[in-house]
Amino acid sequence: MARRGTGRPTDLELEILKVLWGEGPSTVRAVMKALSKRRRVGYTTVLKMLQIMADKGLVLRDDRQRAHIYRARHSRRTVAGRLANDLLDRVFDGSATQLVLHALSQKKAKPEELAEIRRLLDEIEGGKR
Amino acid sequence: MARRGTGRPTDLELEILKVLWGEGPSTVRAVMKALSKRRRVGYTTVLKMLQIMADKGLVLRDDRQRAHIYRARHSRRTVAGRLANDLLDRVFDGSATQLVLHALSQKKAKPEELAEIRRLLDEIEGGKR
DNA sequence: AGCTGTCAACGAAGGATTTCGTACATTCTC
DNA sequence: GAGAATGTACGAAATCCTTCGTTGACAGCT
Numbered sequence: 001m002a003r004r005g006t007g008r009p010t011d012l013e014l015e016i017l018k019v020l021w022g023e024g025p026s027t028v029r030a031v032m033k034a035l036s037k038r039r040r041v042g043y044t045t046v047l048k049m050l051q052i053m054a055d056k057g058l059v060l061r062d063d064r065q066r067a068h069i070y071r072a073r074h075s076r077r078t079v080a081g082r083l084a085n086d087l088l089d090r091v092f093d094g095s096a097t098q099l100v101l102h103a104l105s106q107k108k109a110k111p112e113e114l115a116e117i118r119r120l121l122d123e124i125e126g127g128k129r
Numbered sequence: 130m131a132r133r134g135t136g137r138p139t140d141l142e143l144e145i146l147k148v149l150w151g152e153g154p155s156t157v158r159a160v161m162k163a164l165s166k167r168r169r170v171g172y173t174t175v176l177k178m179l180q181i182m183a184d185k186g187l188v189l190r191d192d193r194q195r196a197h198i199y200r201a202r203h204s205r206r207t208v209a210g211r212l213a214n215d216l217l218d219r220v221f222d223g224s225a226t227q228l229v230l231h232a233l234s235q236k237k238a239k240p241e242e243l244a245e246i247r248r249l250l251d252e253i254e255g256g257k258r
Numbered sequence: 259a260g261c262t263g264t265c266a267a268c269g270a271a272g273g274a275t276t277t278c279g280t281a282c283a284t285t286c287t288c
Numbered sequence: 289g290a291g292a293a294t295g296t297a298c299g300a301a302a303t304c305c306t307t308c309g310t311t312g313a314c315a316g317c318t
Contacts, residue, residue: 006140006274010274010275010276011135011219011275011276012275012276013275014219014220027295028295028296029294029295041276041277042277042278043278043294043295044277044278044279044280044296044297045276045277045278047295047296047297048276048277048278048297048298049275049276049277051296051297052275052276063296066283066284066285066294066295066296067294067295067296068295068296077231079220080220080221080227080228080231081231081234083216083220084216084220084228084231084232085231085232087212087213087216088232090140090143091143091208091209091212091213092209095242096232096233096242097242097245097246098209099213099228099232100229100232100233100246100249101245101246101249102206102209102210102213102214103213103214103217103225103228103229103232104225104229104246104249104250104253105210105249111254113224113225113226114250114253114254116226116230117226117229117230117246117250118247118250120229120230120233120234121233121243121246121247124233124243125240125243139304139305139306140305140306141305141306142305156265157265157266158264158265170306170307171307171308172264172265172308173266173267173307173308173309173310174306174307174308176265176266176267177267177268177306177307177308178305178306178307180266180267181305181306192266195264195265195266195313195314195315196264196265196266197265197266
């Protein structure tokens with residue numbers, strides 16, 4: 001049971017997680033429908049993926065109904081943080097600043113976003129004083 | 130020739146790129162030596178990886194000498210930015226702010242780093258005024 | 259020339275990811 | 289109840305990543 005790879009969700013797994021985060025607990029068909037809007041994907045493929053993901057512990061399955069209900073095991077916040085962290089370690093050697101600098105210089109953030117980041121900085125520094 | 134996957138370097142590919150970025154153009158053996166400090170890896174494995182990476186266009190090969198010299202095709206800055214960007218699109222739906230917030234809250238940044246980020250923010254906002 | 263060490267090239271193998279065909283069970287509808 | 293629709297489960301195939309054994313070429317040395 002519980003397989004192990006890199007620990008990171010793969011591309012398709014991430015797409016599926018995003019559906020579950022957005023739609024909440026769903027049946028295979030519901031996930032498949034939502035996913036079809038962005039990607040051509042067959043029913044059994046989604047089913048198989050969800051089975052594997054359940055096996056890996058990425059999703060939880062409620063099989064009390066005939067159509068099993070799947071839901072993400074970890075919040076979007078948790079997984080996203082884990083991935084950001086992972087990228088941090090693998091590429092930026094743990095320097096959050098480097099990652100932030102890249103992220104900010106690549107995408108043009110809106111003024112409100114910049115203000116939000118400033119607020120976070122204040123918050124972090126405030127906690128230390 | 131020129132294969133295509135996700136476009137992202139894999140884990141081992143990234144490790145190899147980091148060696149090339151750090152050491153500069155190197156032979157297979159030199160890469161293998163440097164890599165051995167952090168990971169158990171055989172000579173032919175590194176050779177094969179470099180051949181594949183050259184095929185993909187991740188590295189460039191100079192085969193004028195008997196021992197071919199490999200070097201990273203793109204700078205660390207470029208690749209890192211691309212990866213941060215990719216994560217942004219795949220997980221944070223393009224919101225740099227979200228990524229920054231996660232990055233900053235996961236790792237505890239040093240005060241100097243926070244100051245550096247502030248400087249960047251000033252720079253970005255300054256350019257608009 | 260023969261021996262030794264280093265090199266590139268190739269192919270194969272094992273594991274992971276993704277896709278889908280098929281089989282079989284259950285539920286719904288006529 | 290028969291047949292269609294919908295569901296799970298299983299297994300196989302295609303591709304990619306990673307690893308390594310083997311082969312043949314080449315260079316240096318005696």
